[in-house]
Amino acid sequence: MAMSLTEESLAEGSLTESKEVPPVSLRHGLLGLLAEGPASGYDLTRRFQETLGPVWPAQHPKIYAELARLTDAGLIEVDSHGPRGRKAYRITDAGTAEVRRWLAEEPVDHTLRIESLLRSVFFWLMSPDELSAHLEREHRFFTETAEVYRRFAMAKDRGDYGTGPQTQSLRVAAEAGIRLFQALSDWAEWARTVSPPTPDSPATPGDRPTDSSG
Amino acid sequence: MAMSLTEESLAEGSLTESKEVPPVSLRHGLLGLLAEGPASGYDLTRRFQETLGPVWPAQHPKIYAELARLTDAGLIEVDSHGPRGRKAYRITDAGTAEVRRWLAEEPVDHTLRIESLLRSVFFWLMSPDELSAHLEREHRFFTETAEVYRRFAMAKDRGDYGTGPQTQSLRVAAEAGIRLFQALSDWAEWARTVSPPTPDSPATPGDRPTDSSG
DNA sequence: AAGGTACATGTCACTTAGTACATGTCCATC
DNA sequence: GATGGACATGTACTAAGTGACATGTACCTT
Numbered sequence: 001m002a003m004s005l006t007e008e009s010l011a012e013g014s015l016t017e018s019k020e021v022p023p024v025s026l027r028h029g030l031l032g033l034l035a036e037g038p039a040s041g042y043d044l045t046r047r048f049q050e051t052l053g054p055v056w057p058a059q060h061p062k063i064y065a066e067l068a069r070l071t072d073a074g075l076i077e078v079d080s081h082g083p084r085g086r087k088a089y090r091i092t093d094a095g096t097a098e099v100r101r102w103l104a105e106e107p108v109d110h111t112l113r114i115e116s117l118l119r120s121v122f123f124w125l126m127s128p129d130e131l132s133a134h135l136e137r138e139h140r141f142f143t144e145t146a147e148v149y150r151r152f153a154m155a156k157d158r159g160d161y162g163t164g165p166q167t168q169s170l171r172v173a174a175e176a177g178i179r180l181f182q183a184l185s186d187w188a189e190w191a192r193t194v195s196p197p198t199p200d201s202p203a204t205p206g207d208r209p210t211d212s213s214g
Numbered sequence: 215m216a217m218s219l220t221e222e223s224l225a226e227g228s229l230t231e232s233k234e235v236p237p238v239s240l241r242h243g244l245l246g247l248l249a250e251g252p253a254s255g256y257d258l259t260r261r262f263q264e265t266l267g268p269v270w271p272a273q274h275p276k277i278y279a280e281l282a283r284l285t286d287a288g289l290i291e292v293d294s295h296g297p298r299g300r301k302a303y304r305i306t307d308a309g310t311a312e313v314r315r316w317l318a319e320e321p322v323d324h325t326l327r328i329e330s331l332l333r334s335v336f337f338w339l340m341s342p343d344e345l346s347a348h349l350e351r352e353h354r355f356f357t358e359t360a361e362v363y364r365r366f367a368m369a370k371d372r373g374d375y376g377t378g379p380q381t382q383s384l385r386v387a388a389e390a391g392i393r394l395f396q397a398l399s400d401w402a403e404w405a406r407t408v409s410p411p412t413p414d415s416p417a418t419p420g421d422r423p424t425d426s427s428g
Numbered sequence: 429a430a431g432g433t434a435c436a437t438g439t440c441a442c443t444t445a446g447t448a449c450a451t452g453t454c455c456a457t458c
Numbered sequence: 459g460a461t462g463g464a465c466a467t468g469t470a471c472t473a474a475g476t477g478a479c480a481t482g483t484a485c486c487t488t
Contacts, residue, residue: 024444025329032336042466054324055331059446064468084453084466096339103336104344108329110268110355112394114324115239117269121386122246122247122317124379125310130318141324165338172408173334175228178403180328187390238474256436273476278438298436337481 016126021123025109030066031075033101034091036166041067042086051170054145055177116184120191128195135192142185149177191205239323240272244280245289245313248305250380252293255281256300265384268359269391284309330398334405342409349406356399363391 029052033044044067045060052058067089070076075098077134079090091099116138153174161167242268247258255278262272281303284290289312293304305313329354337345367388375381 010298024330026444029332029335030221032339035273035336035339040466041468045466052332052335057325057327057445060466061447061468061470062445065444082466085468086466099336099339103333103340103348108333108352108355110330110359111271111327112269113271113325113327114269114390114394115325116336117244117387117390118239118266119317119395120390121243121266121383122249122313123383123386125246125249125313126317127368134317138322141322145324168408169335169337171338172405173331175404176328176331176334179397179401180326180331180394183393184390187393191386194382240474255438259436271475274436275438275440275477276475296436299438300436325440 026062027066027070028099029056030070031057031061031091031095031102034076034089035096038090040082040088043088047055066140066186087124106182109208123191123195129146131195132192135188139188139192142181142188146178146181146185149174149181153178239270240267240276241280241284242313242316243270243272244277244284245305245309245316248290248303249310249313252302254296254300254302257302269387274298337405345409346406349402353399353402355397356402358394358395360392360399363388363395367392 030044033039033047039047041060041064045058045063048056048058048063067076071078071089074092075095076089076091077087081087088165119134126134153171155161156167156171156174161170243262244258245263247253253261255274257282259272259274259277262270262277266272281290285292285303288306289309290303290305293302295301333348340348368387369375370385370388371380375384
């Protein structure tokens, strides 16, 4: 084994959290949203797509299925029936207790899965031109996304959404979005300076693994 | 719909990328690693756990299964048989072309799935004490993880791992790790200042949704 | 020679996630 | 009154991820 990012440091370090019990956070995400008040599967689908989409995607089939499971478990119950077969769900006391337990006791699963980072391990396979174009696209995307969160934060700070506790939490979440995507944006820009973008400069030695001089 | 993080901005914005074709990045991750040279399923499992684990987890059952699929597809082939039934795989020309194609042409899946962020949306359900303790744990974890990446980066910059193109790419990936986890570390610390940590101060009004005065 | 550890590969069952398909209602506009 | 769009819920199928189980080898130490 040649070099590896961390060898023993990552493996035995603070990073490997043994998880005996599955995390299944979507379940608790739904419970958490329902803790704000009754909502239908359709409502929850929209909120997951619009509010949580970039950070925790979920499609409606999964959501309807989970709502059924949560109902079976007695953590939520049908609150009301609306116009087009609409069913609004309400969180039960057991459900509220369960979200609280999750938040306070369940260890956080710190697993990330960021394709941009995975790809960066293989940048050496790209031509300088390709890499430069790629990093520019990435930079643009991350900058724009950070901006979206920044706009929400500013609106909230202006008082557009009131000062309720839920809004306050959303503000905290948005702050994470800002910082995260800004960090990625800065990184993409920095990465371009490491591997020179101009095709006339020969770049760092051995930048192209093909056509080796042997 | 009361407030939502972005309403139309996120939904129609630059965030929703329609994906007709499944991304399956593990496949390309394996190809990318094999582009560095022949390796066995066991080797690749170790590299995924040690090097890529925090950013792209993969367990050996999935890896062996993918290696079989990649072999069927002609993107890799068995390079050699070793001591204990060990099979080292080698990337084929078609395989190399496929990683390159993926890197250059395939749109990046920017989906994140960060449980820490999901939880932050529900901070309003936690007592100030619980939240404070939680954020302190989070802060510690993120700081330590950033430190791990920072150490690797420093070792690389000292020249411990040479200056090959693969190492250079790992350095870029590590930089992302540093910035990402540092951003999360800073965020966790900042969040503590928003919701006051001391139980004697009454915190922001309406911090505890239970025992409302009604 | 026995025992332990790291090496090494695989299967099976189950859960989670995601796409495509299917159906039907309410409402506004043409 | 027809058409289309948003509302609303679901099923079926496929793919991806994970924990547990199962098996066996090479090597090192006692």
